[in-house]
Amino acid sequence: xxxxxxxxxxxxxxxxxxxxxxxxxxxxxxxxxxxxxxxxxxxxxxxxxxxxxxxxxxxxxxxxxxxxxxxxxxxxxxxxxxxxxxxxxxxxxxxxxxxxxxxxxxxxxxxxxxxxxxxxxxxxxxxxxxxxxxxxxxxxxxxxxxxxxxxxxxxxxxxxxxxxxxxxxxxxxxxxxxxxxxxxxxxxxxxxxxxxxxxxxxxxxxxxxxxxxxxxxxxxxxxxxxxxxxxxxxxxxxxxxxxxxxxxxxxxxxxxxxxxxxxxxxxxxxxxxxxxxxxxxxxxxxxxxxxxxxxxxxxxxxxxxxxxxxxxxxxxxxxxxxxxxxxxxxxxxxxxxxxxxxxxxxxxxxxxxxxxx
Numbered sequence: 001x002x003x004x005x006x007x008x009x010x011x012x013x014x015x016x017x018x019x020x021x022x023x024x025x026x027x028x029x030x031x032x033x034x035x036x037x038x039x040x041x042x043x044x045x046x047x048x049x050x051x052x053x054x055x056x057x058x059x060x061x062x063x064x065x066x067x068x069x070x071x072x073x074x075x076x077x078x079x080x081x082x083x084x085x086x087x088x089x090x091x092x093x094x095x096x097x098x099x100x101x102x103x104x105x106x107x108x109x110x111x112x113x114x115x116x117x118x119x120x121x122x123x124x125x126x127x128x129x130x131x132x133x134x135x136x137x138x139x140x141x142x143x144x145x146x147x148x149x150x151x152x153x154x155x156x157x158x159x160x161x162x163x164x165x166x167x168x169x170x171x172x173x174x175x176x177x178x179x180x181x182x183x184x185x186x187x188x189x190x191x192x193x194x195x196x197x198x199x200x201x202x203x204x205x206x207x208x209x210x211x212x213x214x215x216x217x218x219x220x221x222x223x224x225x226x227x228x229x230x231x232x233x234x235x236x237x238x239x240x241x242x243x244x245x246x247x248x249x250x251x252x253x254x255x256x257x258x259x260x261x262x263x264x265x266x267x268x269x270x271x272x273x274x275x276x277x278x279x280x281x282x283x284x285x286x287x288x289x290x291x292x293x294x295x296x297x298x299x300x301x302x303x304x305x306x307x308x309x310x311x312x313x314x315x316x317x318x319x320x321x322x323x324x325x326x327x328x329x330x331x332x333x334x335x336x337x338x339x340x341x342x343x344x345x346x347x348x349x350x351x352x353x354x355x356x357x
Contacts, residue, residue, distance in 0.1 A: 004347050009047035025056035029100045032107035033062035039215045057082045065089040090129030103145040113221025119180035126184035134195045144202045146263040151209040152182040156315040163321035176313040196269030204262045209275025209320045213252030214347035227290040240305040243284030246317045250275040251335035261329040273320035276333040280319045293341045
């Protein structure tokens, strides 16, 4: 097992305390198991079992279509007796031979590089796949179900809505290059809320804000991965914008802790922002921090963008208001941007010889 991720899984377990015991003897269905978040959920559950924190152990059904191929780390988890892998498309029929206690629906293409390559598949996973799971949850009610929406549902908020609360209705392009992802997530939330209203489906919705950390494929296409890809190749970091858009970034241990708190809560039909509300950092300053963490004599280079339409739809600012998650879930991010980038750089240096991380 990846030692860095095992250590961080133990951090998550420590933060959840007695709430971990809710999974004892339960069956968890995880969709999107081969993705960044899926990986970290699998290691969390595997660590619970490896350290005999639960009795009986949690049983995990890990489902993925492997549209982007099978990551090398899967082999490490295929040896675990309490993890069963199913290669299947979530948009097809669900063939499950055991009752499910918890559903975590993380099957989605969140990387801009890939959701633009597979726009229809992206929409299907966010809508058709979700509908399949909601129908299943009506026929075989679980204890709880978690839907991964996105901070992208807010689009480009106006300044008075920064930090952005869950009540902000959004400022989103219906047909732009990001719309396949943004709009299908918005419709997914509408499905979830109405299944709760009509069927009392125990669904919770989380809106992630820019997660990063060990497990993020360096070829993923998201900004932090791109910057570290340049640094590890001893290249200057190229920014294909003016570098002024700002973001907050949420370290993966904080994120997974927040998602599990939402899953285990009693707030059915509710949406929660899960992210870090500080610091709000410009893309150019983020690039400078990545170089600083590496200790290399590199620089930031402003380059001509090749896709003006995509950049035009990119939010100028993205920062969550996490008051609701703090108040109702007891959620509190702990890992600052400097520590988080340092941890990720150290992990990339360890695994950079591995083709797929």
